[in-house]
Amino acid sequence: MSANNARVSAAGIRTTTESSEWDLVITRVFDAPRELVFKAWTDTRHMAQWWGPKGFTNPVCELDVRAGGAIRIHMRAPNGVVYPMSGLFEEITEPERLVFVSSALDEHGNSMFDLRNTVTFTEQRGKTVLTLQARVIKATAQAPQYLKGMEAGWTQSLDRLTDLLDVIKGELDR
């Protein structure tokens, strides 16, 4: 997996490709036509349904889909913590490319972590190859803590599910 290759060890760095340790590049193939996948990214009704890990909801999800248009998403973790995010669309080329800046906000609404995200949609025999490239523009000292907290949010929800399954299994065995 590229994630492991991309990890920087204390022993040294591996720079084999340009998709390097400090750029995040993820590619995923979706079994759906490109127009539909693009729509899932640009229609608030759709986006609110999938943005964020399992168990998260998006009580606020606003997208002004045009160059210079604003993005506002409040993501709510299963433990109740809300993660507000603001952003700005920089480029919209339907249905093949989206460029937007996203900023994670602290409790005072100040940005802690700004990224430029480039999403490309390529059609391949009825499927869609989606590539997301993210590059950090700004990261404050709080950013790592923030990301760790968010990850704890979804790991907990997965743990809860596992616990629940164990309980159910236990009852069935009885």
Place this chain on the structure above:
Amino acid sequence: MDQLSETFGALADPTRRAILARLASGEASVTELAAPFEMSMPAISKHLKVLERAGLIVRGREAQWRPCRLRAGPLQDVAGWVEHYRQFWEHSFDRLDDYLRELKKQDSKNKKEKKHVRKQRKG
């Protein structure tokens, strides 16, 4: 600018990344670092200053040639966020995948219903 932003700023440049890659295999002098690049010594020195300020390298004081050495700390911080953010997207994409499946199902159901209505009208 705080340390992390500075780290990312320093890493944004391909020459500086190449310098770090070289230093990953051991310390080197400025002359050695400059060798693979078609760049003047002052240009290389400028890059090294940026890397030093970002805490990504340290320069020895013991020798006349002041060898450059890699510092792993800030790089690990950076790798940490990449991993976290990657996971965020992997999880979101899992949901997007499910959601698109659902949309497609609904779409074909709607089409079938329309066909059915048309048939009924014809008949």
